[in-house]
Amino acid sequence: MYMSSMTTIRISHQTKELLDDLKHHPKESYEDVIGRLATMACDDEPLSDEEIEDMKASLDDIKAGRVKTLRTVRNEMGI
Known part of the structure; x- marks a missing residue:
């Protein structure tokens, strides 16, 4: 079984609250939220x-x- 590599990041409580507000549903992972934001920030055009x-x-x-x-x-x- 392949296991992707992971890392730990440190964020403030304020940033965590911002990420919580950006979740599409309560059980969405921070990985998904951050990935979505990073994808949106990259302009391919x-x-x-x-x-x-x-x-x-x-x-x-x-x-x-x-x-x-x-x-x-x-x-x-x-x-």
Whole structure:
């Protein structure tokens, strides 16, 4: 029988509570929670040059004040 290698990690009580809150069900293991988070953190589709340029343009708009708040848009739309 094959047994995968394991290790022990040390985390704070606060981090453990955060992990507890991220469990999909109470009996889900921390191994599964941490694995899911690690997988989500790895982006297998990096941003394209076009997407990066669009983000830079958006930041320029924000810096130049060419934006509206959600409140302003809601008021303009009457919602």
